[in-house]
Amino acid sequence: MSGLAAEMTAKALKMGIPLSVQLDLTYRCNERCVHCYLDHHDHGEMTTTEIKDLLDQMAEAGVFYLTLSGGEILMRRDFFEILEHARARTFCVKLKTNGVLLREAEAERVRALGVESVQISVYSHRPEVHDAITKMPGSLRQSIEAARLLRRHGLHVVLSNVLMVHNVRDYHGVKALAAELGAQFLMDPTITPMMDGDRSILALNVDEAALREVFRNEEVAGNVEEFCAPPRSFDEEDLDMLPCSAGHTACYVSPYGDVYPCVQFPLPSGNVRRTKFADIWRDSPQLKEVRSITLGDMPTCSRCTHGKTCTRCPGLAFMEGNMRGPSHQDCEKSYARTGIACENLQAKKAARQPLPSGPLVQIQIWQPAPCTMPANAPDSHGVDAGLR
Amino acid sequence: MTRPRYVARSTAIAARALGEETMVMSATNSMLFTLDEIASVIWESADGVTPLEQIVADKICTQYDVTLDVALQDAEALVKGLAEHGILLLSDEPLAFSGRSHKETP
């Protein structure tokens, strides 16, 4: 994040403005990715009119960064009507898509509407791997073609590479592909639980050795020495700080109008079909609770030797049952980076108690996806351009 | 053009008021700008049909302790700078309305 963007975020935080929102337009999708957390049936998506009204409300509330995601956004026939409305309300719009339905005409419209960036999921440079993950033959070719078209129209394209057991060796290839296309490369090494709380999908996460290798790869992690530096615990003065942007300057809205602190923090906080967006943002008891938590309120993490260097996600912690607790996946990541296991991880290993595979929390429909914060936000997970 | 008479917001921008300031991002290169209170007033009034001089006289000189000459000189420098980044359009003739203000109610 540039100095100016950071300054604006700090100002928004002070003023209580939801600067950044991810709005999922649909959970329907034309791909069936093995790691996807979604129920792809339509359980009553917001109508075009409802979404336009929501966009008006969000503009009024001060939302600037708007990420439109899904499911597959182009599955909605009214997608361009929605996008047009969003741009008329002068949002800075980012799109997330698999690109399969994107052709010349769509690329031209996306460009003409002044979209800031388009993120396309690419799991591998090899069709046999990518298409096996999406369970859609030909999908890699179509996603790459979409990225090429968008680049030809001068758009900022991001290739997003989710790391899992199926594609653990392929991130070099995707990075090279991104370079060839003139696109940005972004890796997400975390598979998150399914929308109904089922954690069995976590088995797709790469093991600690593979994670360590990725974290020590300069091409992905940037400055490895800095990224994998020995852990540091919080100083006394850090304890008043906030864990991340979720519920502070950012939130997530599902296709059914449910509001959550973040796409990766499935704490139901209200529904825009019943309550005005601004009222939820200001008055929701759940968002207020999230906002009340400082680093000092987290009994384990505030005392952890990794506290200051950890990328702990409160949403993942919530999905483990305690939003003030540690996130096991981040304990693992801290270990992979530094080679030093935190006490929480040591205790878990000693107790030999694997995390239960059943639901730990009952949650409503939602879709975990990459962080809603603007890229390179100070509290984002990535240490360098390439890695979250 | 030495004296821009009409100014209009480009449609190739993202913009939002943040308190008295305005964040503006160019859609062509993602460059982010913040406009201070006075610049925000000009931005809000840049409808393509109100002459810059009138905007300055009506919206700046009535609110701030500044002469029209001085304020207009500053405003011209500001709009030329923003035009160089493609976020404002300048013309000697009235411009068709380019985009809706982010402060307008729907």
Ligand code: SF4
């Ligand atoms: S994904 Fe990022 S913004 Fe969302 S809850 Fe986790 S750390 Fe916070």
Ligand code: SF4
């Ligand atoms: S998530 Fe784990 S490693 Fe990170 S600060 Fe908390 S206990 Fe430590």
